[in-house]
Amino acid sequence: MKKIGAVVLFCLMLFMLPSLSHANAGHQMYLNGISLAPSTEGQIIQNSTMIPIRVVVEELGFQVDWDKKTRTASIHNDKKSMMLAVDQKWATVDGKKVSLDMPPTLISDTTLVPLRFVGEQMGLVVNWENESKSVYLFTSDFGSEVTQPELPTTSPEPEQGGTTTPKDQDKNRNTNEDLNEADLENGMQVADELTEVQTVTFEDNRLVVGVSKDGLLPKSQRLSNPDRIVIDIPNAKFADQFFNSQIFGTNGQGELQVQGHAIVSKIRFSLFSNSPSTVRIVMDIKQSQSFSLYTTKDPNTIIVDLNGSTSDTGTSTGTGTAVNPPQSGKYVVVIDAGHGGSDPGTSSKNNRYEKDFNLAEALKVAELFRNDPDVEIILTRSDDTYVKRSDRVALAKQVQANLFISIHANSILNKSSITGTETYYTREDKSKAFAQVMHSHLIQGTKLPDRGVRQKSLEVTRETDMPAVLLEVGYLSNQSDEAALYTEDFQNRVAQSIKNGIRQYLGLQT
Amino acid sequence: MRKMTLLLGMLITIIAIAAGCGQKSGDPETGGKPEAQQHAEQTLHIQAYYTDDQILNLVQEKKDIKFADEKAKYLEALKALQSTDDAKLVKLWQENEFQSAILKDGGALIIDVKIPAEAHLGASGEDLAIQAVLKTVFQFEEVQSVDILVDGQSVDSLMGHVELEHPYTRKSIM
Structure with missing residues (x-):
């Protein structure tokens, strides 16, 4: 028993190692899956990832005006604008005051601003990938497109034991919660009462999404080039158990391959937006296809049904799948x-x-x-x-x-x-x-x-x-x-x- | 390195599971024994429920059950459903196993059953099998609700035709 205790202790220490070694190191950032220049590494200060303001201009493509006197940065694109001042615990977003968990700060002549706050306020989706200590940014028009962001070849995937051990997952979750708490304090997210997405399956020409609540109002749209059906579930997030399963890649995207189906090739899903928290599910289809979207209660599900379509697409299972209303x-x-x-x-x-x-x-x-x-x-x-x-x-x-x-x-x-x-x-x-x-x-x-x-x-x-x-x-x-x-x-x-x-x-x- | 971490992870999981199991199986035994030794065996008349060869209605039959420990009577009553001397009656639970029936605070009876695949009944049989259990255990006044689990799990149906309520209350058999 003593031996086992020692092993367990050793084991726990192992899990702590990577986080220790990364505590003050920079973090690789990806925009729409493309790695940003190494010089753009952010750093974590009090649980917030901070980036040099120049990165906001050069890499994220927003316009920034810097007022030396007041040490105030005004960041804007064609839709939004915000102002942040060094050491000031609040920002102004489209004329409204919003409090900050971590104010901009000046470190050796470089002004650092909170990445999550700036990114999300400017319409980016910000995903923190704990395992590789990386930040994935997505522009809002990207979520519906996408391919897995390319991971760097030096990805530290195996060293940390990956998702194979429950302990490690717990650690991940805690860190994520930390980030969420930071969000809360920024007044950007209402974390309670979010619907949890528990399962995503595809059977009998129907996408079935298991959720924790009924009465949801998911939105759907049909897009082409390439053909796909996009479902957005507002005020939702993934259930921890589901999110920690093998279905999700290291970039926070889940993927379900649909083998041998005449219409659907695969189904992808991710937390599309953090404010408000929105889960997006994309069905990649081989040809334009009508569908119906409905929800069921007890069990609570959202169903995207391809059965009711008017075009006979002749699925392999044949009978009964293409039906006129x-x-x-x-x-x-x-x-x-x-x-x-x-x-x-x-x-x-x-x-x-x-x-x-x-x-x-x-x-x-x-x-x-x-x-x-x-x-x-x-x-x-x-x-x-x-x-x-x-x-x-x-x-x-x-x-x-x-x-x-x-x-x-x-x-x-x-x-x-x-x-x-x-x-x-x-x-x-x-x-x-x-x-x-x-x-x-x-x-x-x-x-x-x-x-x-x-x-x-x-x-x-x-x-x-x-x-x-x-x-x-x-x-x-x-x-x-x-x-x-x-x-x-x-x-x-x-x-x-x-x-x-x-x-x-x-x-x-x- | 990776293998090692994995191995250790598995070790932890196994230890955790082992610890959990130990607790589970330990409880009822240690709780039951001392009292059981003090009590003499009792006999109780109950109604047990079966069906007719149409598998359409419940048929009741008087049975005697014997138990030394009061806590064991629910399980003994359920086991009565598995046998009858009347050749005309059809047993709804013969091939299934009642693993435990434990009364919790507030009169909540938790029944754990094991149902082999070949013992699955048709639509009518399943409905009657559930009714037979409910009627049998609700004979005991202290039982206020009944939750039927399969191998310790709360499942949505025993045999795939009738949805289980978790738990059933006395209203369920009215």
């Missing part, structure tokens, strides 16, 4: 393959997963409707991915589906004699009649015992607002049901019966 004159039917990904549903004695049956069946239904003149099918998932039930519901509402059908298989392990087909609904007024129509067709398709139409409070049939049913096609715990469920013939019959049920309920010819 109802105004096109077609009925919209959501087919929901139950479970998926990390949630396999139930499994059979022969180790077959329910999720696989559900997906195969859903794809077959979509295929049958591929050239249907009256009905568009939308799939909640078209491959083996996990989709939250609440997202399935949100999707159905978003596309204003006329009908919702969830496909499942049943199981009761200790009563393997039980066999047959069941149809569930929740809301009697909207769904009971639909359930009866669907069930009557379904049992003709399965040719299994009729176990009836049942009412149960199930999330997907209860929370949707259109007629909705959940089909328990057969029992995987029953030997003969299971054998049937995984045959092409059975799945084709069931798909056809589902199609017939849908068309009959919609009053179309079957």
Whole structure:
């Protein structure tokens, strides 16, 4: 135990080393990813990075007028102007007084000004990268463009143990908090009540952003050259856990590669602005693409949905992805393959997963409707991915589906004699009649015992607002049901019966 | 150098985890033993819940549970759901494991279950399985709320059809 204690102590000391050695050293600065001249190194005084005023002119490109008598610098560009005086703890920004955490200071004939304050007031995004002790500056028109800033070849990435140890991350966070506190004192940022961005994922043609709050008003815009969709989430920041994950590079930018997708190539995100704190997410797309932006509550998410687009872009997964909204004159039917990904549903004695049956069946239904003149099918998932039930519901509402059908298989392990087909609904007024129509067709398709139409409070049939049913096609715990469920013939019959049920309920010819 | 730091980092993490685990498994045992030795075994009549072969409704059956330590009665009651002599009844929890059921301050009962993949039920079965647990433990007046965890985790659903409430209150079974 003593030994381990010594090791831990040694370990902690290691973590402290880099910060010690950098305490008074200069810091490399990057503007829009390009390294600034070595002579522009800033230095930290009381937690604020200070830079020579000449750098503001030469490297950042702002105009500076220096009044020797009053030792006052007035900095301006075409939009903003500010005045700072040496040793004066406040500045004037566009005529308003703003207090400073660290006033400009004179050191051996060089006037130093607080970088973060000047940069942000002048519209730059200022990111402090603790690991390499570097400052990344971005002009506001840059965030939507960008590529990872080039890191210097001498990047000290490995030496500090990188992000592999929790201890080191803690240290990073503390330093970042220090910087934030400095911001607060400058009166520039309201740190409380920021929305935390917790996850960014892309599945089934939808960008899903997990956030800590509901009722957000994200802004979106579609830009071209190159084509991209830009989402800004105001008053937001990244959750620490997310920010410290591998997804984020050393420059504070996160990136998600989207493999083999017809439209989206990658998704990038960063803290785009510090005042107000804004998270920007950019989807790089291969061609112009319409989309819809909406939010869900419980769980709180922001969703950018490419499914509702009018241009058929023919994604690799095919069916159901390019769908016309109802105004096109077609009925919209959501087919929901139950479970998926990390949630396999139930499994059979022969180790077959329910999720696989559900997906195969859903794809077959979509295929049958591929050239249907009256009905568009939308799939909640078209491959083996996990989709939250609440997202399935949100999707159905978003596309204003006329009908919702969830496909499942049943199981009761200790009563393997039980066999047959069941149809569930929740809301009697909207769904009971639909359930009866669907069930009557379904049992003709399965040719299994009729176990009836049942009412149960199930999330997907209860929370949707259109007629909705959940089909328990057969029992995987029953030997003969299971054998049937995984045959092409059975799945084709069931798909056809589902199609017939849908068309009959919609009053179309079957 | 990098390897070393990494290694040390991992060491710390492992130590931290080990320390955490030790505490967790230690608590109930040390808390329970002394009292258990003093009490004689008690028998309690409770209602246990199963379903019919339609897997449509809950069916109740009287059961006796035995326990020496008062604190153990919730777990014993839940385990009653896993067996019945009536061949017509279908057991909703037979293949699953009740790992613990601990009553906290304010009548909050925390139940930890383990659910093997093959024991996942269909939509109706899942709903009934949750109801069976709630009805069983709410028989004890002191239980005011019930939180069902899976392997210690607060998950959104047991089997993927019905969302779990964290926690359930008595209103949930009305």
